[in-house]
Amino acid sequence: MDAARGTIPADRIFTNASIFNPFTCTWDTGTLAVKNGIVLGIGDYTGTEVCDCSGKYIVPGLIDAHVHIESSLLTPAEYARLVVRHGTTTVIADPHEIANVAGATGIEYMLKARAHAAIDIRYMLPSCVPATPADVGGAVLDADDLRRFTGRPGVLGLGEMMNVPGVLAADPGIAEKISLMPIRDGHAPGLAGRDLNAYLLAGLQSDHECTTRAEAEEKLKKGMYIFIRDGSTEQNIEALIPVVTPATVSRCSFATDDCHADLLMEEGHIDRCIKKAIACGLAPELAIRMATLSAAERFGLADRGALVPGRRADLCIIDDPDRFEIQRVFRNGIEITPLPYSPQQPFPPTIRCPIPAPDAFRISGTGPARVIGLVPGQIVTESLRYDCSADEIPDRERDILKVAVCNRYRPAPLGLGLVHGFGFRDGAIAGSVSHDAHNIIAVGTSDALIHRAIESVIRAQGGMAAVLENEEMLLPLDCAGLMSTLPYQEVVDRLHALREVTKKMGGIENPFMYLSFLALTVIPALRVTDRGVFEGVAFRDVPLFIE
């Protein structure tokens, strides 16, 4: 209080900068003073340390409104160490993936990781574990399971409610989850009109799944907070940025949802979203407002999002608003210097299946078969039919490969299927990131290679493996089979190395991305699970060969 009144010096002052004011979307000048990690204000202040910011701009620390940290393939600590360099000081994370693998234990792990993170991680409790009854992984979390976490430090609300049919049918278990906490994120791709009204009536408040301007406008008008997404697989900024105006900006934020470590390292995080939005014609001031105060307000975080008296001194020094290059980052008033890697705590084993027998990959049958068809750049698939004989797989001519799913939670027969579109001439890949049950999934040009790839993943307690006749590369994901305990630089290097190996297989780019969605039963049309082929439209298991 004395420091705010100027009777004793501040810890640090920032002089000669233009300081972003998100309340007016303008720039203030003056000396910004900080003490004990808190902003004292802008005014006539002296400080123990002086940070001259002549010609620079200061903005509040950036906020990601919705992210699955697991998708970065990094542990929370490494994720934080990476994104803080890009100006991010708060993320709102939904530990949906690890909860599907390890239930409450997974959520506890993520909560515990907050203590050592270089950023403030707040969690939304995963509302859909499993995503559907056809996707049971390592856990089922009902409302009572989630209730144990309400009120815990770091828990903000209920994460994206993806079970739209359940919401619309007023499923009591879902209603109970929604009633747990007042802050509730939605997830309603394409939902419109009266069904959207009903979804909102149930109490969901936000959406990060809009892909068209009309969809975002309708949702915004109906009172939803809109998180405009830019992730590794979904990029919606260009389509949606026209909805952001001075009148609507308080209801719009950025989210990255799913972002791999390499994208984060090479192109940035929320700073990347701001740059993209500016490139799409949005005023920098509105883009910065989205990434700061708007996100803070949506989540009731009144202690951040603006550099005004009493709020956290989370801030970034940038070169200029249009270029938006992050130069220095301060969290709680202390500069983030390059942080050393800390060895990460191991996660209890989650891969509890034996290595499959070499002959476990055999299929038999002949005639018309159901073949999953990849769609370039999309996670939807096509349901194809090919006349084939089991003995003729792989069919390199027609690009039909075998795909295998190995239940990672218990000994069980493999689920086997056929897929068109990978285009591999030779090789196999396997991974333990496989939405949403996160079993081990593999595709390849021979049973032997598939077997080797799966074995490699199992031995590492999870990972992404690429196997050629004489070469093998593994990114171990030893933390729940989802995240690596390696330093982020090493993870990125191994992702590049994996890409080099898969390039030699021929075929599509980013095959691991397609692989990780092949088992996702909620998206049409044809999938493969640990039980075998699955028809997404009819929502049922079906035989590989049509009888």
Added chain:
Amino acid sequence: MDAARGTIPADRIFTNASIFNPFTCTWDTGTLAVKNGIVLGIGDYTGTEVCDCSGKYIVPGLIDAHVHIESSLLTPAEYARLVVRHGTTTVIADPHEIANVAGATGIEYMLKARAHAAIDIRYMLPSCVPATPADVGGAVLDADDLRRFTGRPGVLGLGEMMNVPGVLAADPGIAEKISLMPIRDGHAPGLAGRDLNAYLLAGLQSDHECTTRAEAEEKLKKGMYIFIRDGSTEQNIEALIPVVTPATVSRCSFATDDCHADLLMEEGHIDRCIKKAIACGLAPELAIRMATLSAAERFGLADRGALVPGRRADLCIIDDPDRFEIQRVFRNGIEITPLPYSPQQPFPPTIRCPIPAPDAFRISGTGPARVIGLVPGQIVTESLRYDCSADEIPDRERDILKVAVCNRYRPAPLGLGLVHGFGFRDGAIAGSVSHDAHNIIAVGTSDALIHRAIESVIRAQGGMAAVLENEEMLLPLDCAGLMSTLPYQEVVDRLHALREVTKKMGGIENPFMYLSFLALTVIPALRVTDRGVFEGVAFRDVPLFIE
């Protein structure tokens, strides 16, 4: 849920209207459907009742962000019955006045009154009872007294923190009050720069005391919610409306603070604020946003402020946005028809003093005397000096009248003083509304008339009395000496009648307004309390005659 999806009919639909959307500050068209008091949404709906709104506009119910209901001179029920006609469906009220008179009992009374009110009344707990140690009325409320009310239905947060010096001095009792609840209204007239920073650092969040554009801009930029005020004594819309833009409107609301029943009845409530703002050049859409969603968001009332799925169907039908004439009002989906007056619960007696003896008004002394000087149109006073003799009062020539303050809470000697500026030729007025201790205060041209006026107020358990030789008019304020249990129409009639009587006295307009602030020790320069003359600058009791 079924109704939202359109599978069963709504209770009521509003067809063919333009419906205000506060998220975009635009107008939507379509059929608005309501069921069980909740908005289902806009869409293709059928309803049991159809309200054709061709050519009309619908806006959400209006919200007053800061009001002292007691200042209306009406009980909460009568206040609600009056303002709901003007489109108000929610008020955020601070029962500061009744708490100064009756402490926790007063707050309980106001909370109880919520049940029968035609609008939703939410309370901010009065933070400054008494306003200063020099102003002790019927109660002292410390943090523990307030804590009993936290979490009670209808209690939203901590009311305007007026003790700016105490906040800046980090007074522990004040800090404890601030820490009670996360929503805290401020009150910091003229505070700026580093002192304002310190005030905000303490945790205050809003201000309704701005009188200049520069003051409002500074406070807005520093993160305060700005309530632009239009009351019986303070009118700030014209000066402040330029700060409201599409970028800032989410942080700006309207407040009436103190509004007498006659102004409310004759010129309206928040609808009056909107009209005035439009007349000052503000776009109607921004003015309506202020009065609806912005106020709801400031107080975390996520269930109102917009006509979107899941929110309360509090709404007004208006003729057009520019004229903003309220035509019909619905609360929780039900139309407000002219409501009958219900006899009001009496309040326990708060006037516990005897009627003063006729000779209790005598003053003695001669020489230079301290005389309170009224300032037209202001509540500040001047500290004047006149050479006079006690025997020569009233001095009509120099307009020096006697003023008497009678402690209403216990038998005690009268406080006596002299005042210049009322200009009465003949007559006396007395009132039990006397900020903030609310003792009985009277001024008049003879001891006998003053005595009659005070007697009239005491016999009625509070009121406003105007007494001439052969005429007398009383507005009884039997509810804590602040509010009348009469119907609002009757209260307004008596206010008019009082004005007729005071006109006959000659002198200034609205003498009761000046009278009610004569004892307010926090405002300079000279005051009179139940102890006698009080110097506001030195903040101490002083003798009437300078020795």
